[in-house]
Amino acid sequence: DVKVTQSSRYLVKRTGEKVFLECVQDMDHENMFWYRQDPGLGLRLIYFSYDVKMKEKGDIPEGYSVSREKKERFSLILESASTNQTSMYLCASSLGGAWLGEKLFFGSGTQLSVL
C-alpha cells in the first residue's frame, strides 16, 4: 500500500511564526498535493507539484509556499502564521502521467492551531 506520512498530527503555533509541514510518500509518485480541510468547505487545494522543483498554485495559495526538492517529499510553508490558517492540512499523492487528479492517496492530516 502507498504510504503518505505527515510528520506531525497536531501542531500549535503562535501568530507570526514560520511553520513547516512535512509530507513524505513512499511510492515514487509524480504528483503531490497540499489541501486544507475546513468544516462545510470540504477540501481546498493550496498547492500541488507534478515533479521535483515544480509547483503550481491551487485555489487558495495566499499565505503559503511549498518546496519539493526531492520526489518523495513535499513541504508546505506558512511564512507568517495567522489565526485564519488554523485548519486540518492534508497531504496527498498520485501516480502522475497524463492524469493529474486521478486516485489520490492521503496522509493522516496535521491539525494546526494558530494562537
Place this chain on the structure above:
Amino acid sequence: AQSVSQHNHHVILSEAASLELGCNYSYGGTVNLFWYVQYPGQHLQLLLKYFSGDPLVKGIKGFEAEFIKSKFSFNLRKPSVQWSDTAEYFCAVKSNAGNMLTFGGGTRLMVKP
C-alpha cells in the same frame, strides 16, 4: 471555475435504511467524477470513480453512484447502510480543462445501530 455542491451536510440514518447523497457540479464539458470517504480517525480514501462508459458506477462496500450528465449530478447510493458506514463523504470533480480536483463541502453520515 468549476464548483461542486453537496447539499446535505449531515445525514442521520438507522441501519438498513437506504442512502442517497447528492452531488452536483458546475462545468459544461467532460468531467471525471469521484467519491472519497473518510472514516473516523482514518485517511481519506477513494470509494469509486467515473471516467467514461456506463454511468452507473459500482464501488467498494456496496456503494454505487450514477452520473446523470443532463442534471450535472453524481449521487452516491447504498441500498442498506450499516453502522460501519458512519463517515464523511466527499464528492470531487476533475474537468478536462484543468488539472485539479475540486471537492465538495462533504456530507457527514451517521448510522445509528
